[in-house]
Amino acid sequence: MVCRLRIARLKQGSGEVFVKNWPGLPGLQERQWFADGAKAIAPATVAVGLWGFVTGVAMVKAGLTQYEAIVMSLVVYAGSAQLTALPLIMSGTPVWLIFLAGMMVNIRFVIFGAAMFPYFRSLSWPRRLWAGFFNGDLVFVIFMKRFGDDPVKGSSEQRWFYGGAAATTWFGWQLPSIAGIFLGATVPESWSLDFAATLALLAIVVPLVTTRPMVIAVTVASVVAWFGQLLPLRLGLVAAVLAAVAAGVMAEQYGTRRKSR
Known part of the structure; x- marks a missing residue:
């Protein structure tokens, strides 16, 4: 079968470069945007991988079989929800309550989805659903840091960048998680992997906090999360x-009003 070649014209300086691509495959520019997203989030995969490994170990130690743990990792793909559900599953909690607990812990993704909707508005509902499934905390933060102030929402660059960041995070989570599932029985409790993962995550997040509203939001979140530790179903995280x-929005609005005076 003879495959046609598609020629994509790219302007580079004063000249033109012609790049041949197989039909149906993304062009050179799309691949570059995808790579940009992967590179932007690559440093964060250290923290993501540690959390994935910790979650994999936790699933096995909670009593799940390796097969059950792998299915949970691939289908749920939400560390906080998985860690919340594990003790409930082991204690025989009703399924509806387990789902409710997981939804409450991950309610932040409703906020993420609302913020990112303008960038994916023109996509079909199934494609938006897939985009939401592969979203993550760090993917959202890095994406909004890059494109949050763009006047145009929904460009090809934004979507390919998101795809690169999301795909890198997915592999960066799943591979260590599966490794933790198979190695969980050999990991001693004295290693304190959850604490190491927290430190790695802080090392990634702290440099991203660069504005006053972000500092206020992080401070408020830390205080409320600390005092909410004893709440059931991890409701302290939701709070x-x-x-x-709320604190970040109010701080940003206050700053905007001050500048307009």
Whole structure:
């Protein structure tokens, strides 16, 4: 079968470069945008991988079989929800309550989705659903840092950048998670991997906090999460997210009003 070649014209300086691509495959420019997203989030995969490994170990130590743990990792793909669900599953909690707990812990993704909707508005509902499934905390932060102030929402560059960041994070989570599932029985409790993962995550997040509203939001989230540790179903995390969003929005509005005076 003879495959046609598609020629993509790219302007580079004063000249033109012609690049031949197989039909149906992304062009050179799309691949570059995808690579940009992967590179932007690559440093964060250290923290993501540690959390994935910790979650894999936790699933096995909680009593799940390796097969069950792998299915949970691939289908749920949400560390906080998985860690919340594990003790509930092991204690025989009703399924509806397990789902409710997972939804409450991940309610922040409703906020993420609302913020990112303008960038994916023109996509079909199934494609938006897939984009939401592969979203993550760090993917959202890095994407909004790059494109949050863009006047045009929904460009090809934004979507390919998101795809590169999301794909890198997915592999950066799943591979260590599966490794943790198979190695979980050999990992001693004294290693304190969850604490190491927290430190790695802080090392990634702290440099991203560069504005006053972000500092206020992070501070409020930390305080509320600390005092909410004893709440059931990890509701302290939900309260921290909602309080941080409210504090950040109010701080940004206050700053905007001050500048307009």
